[in-house]
Amino acid sequence: LYTWHIYQGRGAGWINALQKKGKDKYGMQVLLNTPAEKLIFGKDGKVAGVVAKDKDGNTLNIHAKAVIIATGGFADNPEMMKKYTRFPNTDGIAQTGKNGVGIQMAWSAGGGKEGLEVQQSYRPGPRAVSTTNHVSATAKQPHLWLTPNGERFCDETIMGDWPAAGNALERIGGQMWVVYDNKNLDSMKHDGIVQGVGVMVPIGAKLTNFEKEWPAAEQAGWAVKANTLDELAKKTGMDPAVLKASVEQYNKAAEQRHDALFAKDPQYIFPVKQGPFYAIKSVASSLGTLGGIKVNDRLQVVTDKDKAIPNLYAAGSDVGGMYGDSYDLLMAGSTIGFAVNSGRIAAESAVKDHNLGKK
Template identity: 85%
Template sequence: MKKLLAVAVLAAFSTMSYAADKVLNADIVVVGQGAAGTAAAFAAAEKGAKVIGLEKKAIAGGTGNFSEGIFAVGSKMQRDYYIPLTKDEAFKKIMAYGHWRSNARLVRAFVDKSADTVDWMQKHGVKFEKLTTNYPGGLYTWHIYEGRGAGWIKLFQEKGQKEYGMEVLFNTPAEKLLMKDGKVAGVIAKDKDGNTVTVNAKAVIIATGGFADNPEMMKKYTRFPDTDGLAQSGKNGVGIQMAWSAGGGKEGLEVQQSYRPGPRAVGTTNHVSATAKQPHLWLTPQGERFTDETIMGDWPAAGNALERIGGQMWVVYDNKN
């Protein structure tokens, strides 16, 4: 009797464990629901695809919630403002800014689609506060959202789920790609309770960001592993590694926008560190001026000048500044 009871309990436990795992089907699964992932999922759902988004955090948006605006050249807003910048000019400026180390085909596609992206966002109810530049003498290509990034991300998440059937699983980080016959066939993830979630899909979009929050990858692939990467929080490179597992390329790993060489900062930028991002007097630890401080508007130039002297400097200013 005891043996039969034990078998019955084991069978019930096995059934419960199996039932807790999920198997879902979709046309497209989007890994990550930040700015890029939200836009990708929304666009696919708008076209009629059955979309499932996976997000490791409890809310959508990630660091995209704090973004102020989006680049575009040739948008309706620019035409209304009579901004004469052409796509060819923008492409050449971007390539020159990165010393032609960027993938020219990708940059060209990015530039060519930028205006359509802004117009598409406006069509779906995103409002833009103004068109401006982010540094003195800069080009007017920065389209500032009303409500900043959090506003349009919330709008697209709600509209995508209510009107287009987009489904998003929060607290569900992707762990690996599902492969069948040598091709990507979906994603395997874990929910907050530790249960396996398998999403079978015809295509997978990985939109998980970079790897600035992964010290090992920073050390292996970048020149300045101890710097703070742009919007680094949570960007651990897992999505990139997933893509590599399916044969994805490794181009451009050494190119990253970073701040503050030296020990990785804890927390967010404060008022003191913000002074280093102004054209005040910059001195080496030995008290010598080492650059023309007006290059602060050109971040790569400022970073290179600082790196040349060892990554540490003093910023001198007074009450008048």
Template identity: 30%
Template sequence: MRSVITDVAIIGAGAAGIPAAIEAGLAGAAVDVFEQSDHTGGSCNGGNGVFAVGTAMQKEKQFTYTKKEILSYWMNYTHNMVDIRLVSEFINRSAATVEWLKGYGVEFSDLVAYYPGAMHVWHFRRDGSPFITDLLKAVSDKAGAKYHLNTAVKNLIIKDGRCVGFIGEDSEGEIEVSAKAVIIASGGAGKRADFVKEQTGCELGKDITVFPGMLYEDAATAPKLGIELAWEAGAAHTKLMIDSFASIPDPNFGPGGVPAQLPWFRQPQNICVNLHGERFISEAEMKNGAFMGNAIAIQKQSTAFMIFDQALRDKYDHTGMDYVMGNVHFMDDLTPDEYLKMNWDRGNRDIIVAETLEELCESTGIDRSLIRTVEEYNQAIEAHGNDPIFHKENEYLQPIKGPIYYCAKFRRHAYGVMGGLRINHRAEVISVDGDAIPGLYAAGNDANAIYGDTYPFSLSGNTSSFAINTGRIAGEQAAKFAKDLES
């Protein structure tokens, strides 16, 4: 069997693995990175932007969020069910990491809040500027990291309770990698529908829509997850969390769950119903796609419909919309009507326009109780100026009368799947006994068990930021561990 001997061996060359390689390399360690695919960058090349608190950019724009305030918000949001020491380490380092990224050429153009009331913590990469992971990969090359592409890791090697390497495999066969420290940064379970179904009961691609090409096609030949590798080696389990939000299914995906051309479909003035033709939530909740996705998940066929009429469309077009996705720009410059036409020309029926509610029910499968639901909604607004069921804010109440109705079908859509491994604030992997496994570190989605059950869209840019920050911590700590072994 071929062999590689190194100080720090990293599994996965994505948003966590590459920063880990930089920090370990800069600390003087020999670094080898093993990546199962034929490219570096991981699932999203570092994403559109990163979460941080207390940055120069925030101060310039007079956003005064403090680390204390965000930490307290976070622990409240998660009911203290996540490791506060790890969360605080992440928050405390986040601003310095933005400066670190800038130092390596990442260009941030704006601060974005995902919805009105969300925090301006998403440091947005300038449109058209190089991907974060591409810039960092070049830095890691200079720091001496060696990349082994098309090489999947199959098993960790544990000797006397310490992780001392792993077995990888490329097209020529197996490779034994001996390392003083190993970092798992393999991106979470989001590509393995079989594993996620087994762990959560939810089937990616069926119960929840996914991006095209996101899933491994054949579970039998898919590379092992870093989570599986560590569990086999005695690591503690954390629950998996599907990072999901309400969205019109692909190919109509876009910012806030709707195509960039059709933001009308996520406005609070619309009416939202399930397949029974009944409202199930205040439409104002649409601003937070993750919360809305949770509500959709428990409806019949995990499906919902957003409906508005021509009068509302005219209002949106002439006086603007309440829920605007900040500085998020995606793709082409078709007008809304051109976009709708393109959609139908391609045979997609997730967005439809109907003359009457009867016609709408016919083409969507929504029960005809919709007609009564809309009548009652309109009557309550006209007679009492309120929403007696969900108490939607008065400024969002407008009767929906047609004659033209616009309707989009919403499902829950997954960005990825987080968690599985428990790490401490030094990114050490914790064993089932509650102690750190010597020589074994993890970072990024595999170790991201800090949200509880729902992604916090109020603090956007969070997952890539967690990956980059924990990658940096893992790289520093693994290099230190390797050095300490020598002395």
């Protein structure tokens, strides 16, 4: 478990520790609410600092011997997402402010491009809804997944394999309905869920907040309840004949303990028979982008021809080359592991190159 990011204090634990050490030992100053906007170049054409703007709109010219770019990617930049990623309309989870400015700063210095197409596909769910929401949690179970027209399209147990789930949903346009019946709901509320939603709503958690959170979900339009399948089709826009045929096939698979369409593990085929029926609208989701800037093994920003750009380094999700075409869930925690260690290596390289680190 501790290879993942669930250690004491989580992210804030080590960030606070590093900031304290930086301040106490090196006199480091942290400027909050002061995003950098562009690089400063010296008379020799080399990177010499950044131009930033504080919360009051004041422009700050911050001169430095070295600049390390670590701004978290570009998932909050619609133009870059549309230009560089294969599925730009994902629901970005916790991506506010990650607008790609750091990546563009590196490119302005001649930095090469790498890994721009890579996203961290995350488990599908309702758009812009908290991970801890219990109504949303019901959609992140291996229930019946249907296209907007009502057709089944995959083995729903891939919910636990985020890239596979994301790819399957992208293929049908990025939106689906997750359907279950009242018996399924009772089991989730009283016995617990079979698929964990990270550590926030773990396996076995009883969805005791469902009834309290349902009205807001229904009013927002991503959660639908109906007494019959015909009514459910009308409320969701699914074709009633297609929906009923999909449910019939699914129930038959549950009864025979064999899924002829997708070979789903029979222990996770929960029949849809007992009304009222529920449908949760889910969309393709992403934990962010994972590329943009080309670097070398010292985390120096390099050109497309691998020539190091003096005084400029990059780390974390701004850096390309760590992944192939998608996030690798088989190595849980790899993104934060790379962020921490690439930041460390970039800082060590800057210290060595410029004799930094003395108070």
